[in-house]
Amino acid sequence: RYCNQSINNPTNNTIVLNGKTYIKDDYTNVTPRIISFLDKKLLHRKFHPLNLIKQNIINYFNKNFIGKKGITIFSIYEDLHPVVTVRENFDSLLIPESHISRQKSDTYYINKEYLLRSHTTAHQAELIKMGLDNFLIFGDAYRRDEIDITHYPVFHQTDGVYTLNKEQIENVINSEINLFENNEDTEEKQGIHTAAVTKFIENHLKNTLIGLSHHLYGTKISHQWVSAYFPFTHPSWELQIMINNEWTEILGCGIIRQDILKNAGAGDRVGWAFGLGLERLAMQRYQIPDIRIFWSEDSGVTSQFEDATPETKIIYKEVSPQPQCINDLSFFLADDNIFHSNDFYEIVRHVGGNYVEQVKLIDEFFHPKVKRLSRTYRIIYRHRNRPLTKAEVNVLHSRIANTTIRQFNIEIR
Numbered sequence: 001r002y003c004n005q006s007i008n009n010p011t012n013n014t015i016v017l018n019g020k021t022y023i024k025d026d027y028t029n030v031t032p033r034i035i036s037f038l039d040k041k042l043l044h045r046k047f048h049p050l051n052l053i054k055q056n057i058i059n060y061f062n063k064n065f066i067g068k069k070g071i072t073i074f075s076i077y078e079d080l081h082p083v084v085t086v087r088e089n090f091d092s093l094l095i096p097e098s099h100i101s102r103q104k105s106d107t108y109y110i111n112k113e114y115l116l117r118s119h120t121t122a123h124q125a126e127l128i129k130m131g132l133d134n135f136l137i138f139g140d141a142y143r144r145d146e147i148d149i150t151h152y153p154v155f156h157q158t159d160g161v162y163t164l165n166k167e168q169i170e171n172v173i174n175s176e177i178n179l180f181e182n183n184e185d186t187e188e189k190q191g192i193h194t195a196a197v198t199k200f201i202e203n204h205l206k207n208t209l210i211g212l213s214h215h216l217y218g219t220k221i222s223h224q225w226v227s228a229y230f231p232f233t234h235p236s237w238e239l240q241i242m243i244n245n246e247w248t249e250i251l252g253c254g255i256i257r258q259d260i261l262k263n264a265g266a267g268d269r270v271g272w273a274f275g276l277g278l279e280r281l282a283m284q285r286y287q288i289p290d291i292r293i294f295w296s297e298d299s300g301v302t303s304q305f306e307d308a309t310p311e312t313k314i315i316y317k318e319v320s321p322q323p324q325c326i327n328d329l330s331f332f333l334a335d336d337n338i339f340h341s342n343d344f345y346e347i348v349r350h351v352g353g354n355y356v357e358q359v360k361l362i363d364e365f366f367h368p369k370v371k372r373l374s375r376t377y378r379i380i381y382r383h384r385n386r387p388l389t390k391a392e393v394n395v396l397h398s399r400i401a402n403t404t405i406r407q408f409n410i411e412i413r
């Protein structure tokens, strides 16, 4: 895995991904840069905003869909590899041969058979075939898209699928229902579905997703359903919510095409599916202004989400483009003056002012020989408008040390 860069050089005619070798052909358009994103795994990073949103969505489904045995009925998939077949990404979802998303200009192909999934929906048919009735998929998706503050060639999606058979629906509505008939498709429904079952799934789908948006944005938001088109659902809708006085699309959804269920061996079931972009949700929830911020390793960004839970209200603060200057301060505390870290932070704030971006305790231990408590604080200096010189940071750092000596009688190590 770690040698992707050297293996995937342009003179070589193979690409190695996840231990598997692919032979390049005239479809190949993935670049080493795009391939390098496969190892980033943002959704798995603790305290990453996308991970927090993921947890939040999982919490909603866990809370609202408890089965007979007291456990959630949605299985969760978050480790499915993003290299999939053309069949999985397109054919299994009834996406026609001529659809524009299949073009080399829109999708990252490994070769004519394999590609980097352009949506997490790519796994839907396969999971249904495995016998799963209800599931959520989380993963990275890849598209040769425009690049602006809301689009990036690599982003993250969630798909949800919920299916039931006749008996399960009858248990819910407490009366008999016919699922299937044999008619032509209309704008309102698939020809194979009865009007009654179409209405039942539509209501269940809309209630579930309005519940999800209330869970994420609070119950005061306004929403509207707009008709949409996807080859794999009919009818289909987009859910829009009002954010800063603007209608914003947050997800696409619809009633699963019965042919997909039939082909996957679940023709006796009916159901709904939805798909949403996680960056879009996170940008709204945390007021993150630019999609590139999700890829930042700058501690000025990552520290803002540290120790957060999915419920924590965080408003993202813009980070200075100036370089950081990191200085540690280690000292022994006086036996009779074990002060609180907040008291030290007060000194840093007072002396360092706007030159300090972050300060935190990074180490504390009791020294067995000298029998004294030792602490190390890390201070990250960064000015918003200009780079700092090492010399001026050293002056500030000494001033903080001297003030702490005077106030708490510490001994610098």
Ligand code: FA5
Pocket: 118, 119, 120, 121, 143, 145, 146, 150, 151, 152, 153, 154, 155, 156, 157, 159, 230, 233, 249, 250, 251, 252, 253, 254, 273, 274, 275, 276, 277, 278, 279, 280
């Ligand atoms: C889909 O991808 C469908 N698979 C969703 C779906 C699933 C519908 C199941 C019905 C049933 P769409 O192309 O609209 O739909 O993408 C879904 C979301 O992905 C978008 O709303 C957007 O939030 C996000 N997205 C798409 N392209 C990008 C991009 N380049 N950068 C960031 N986010 C993107």
Ligand code: MG
Pocket: 252
């Ligand atoms: Mg869309």
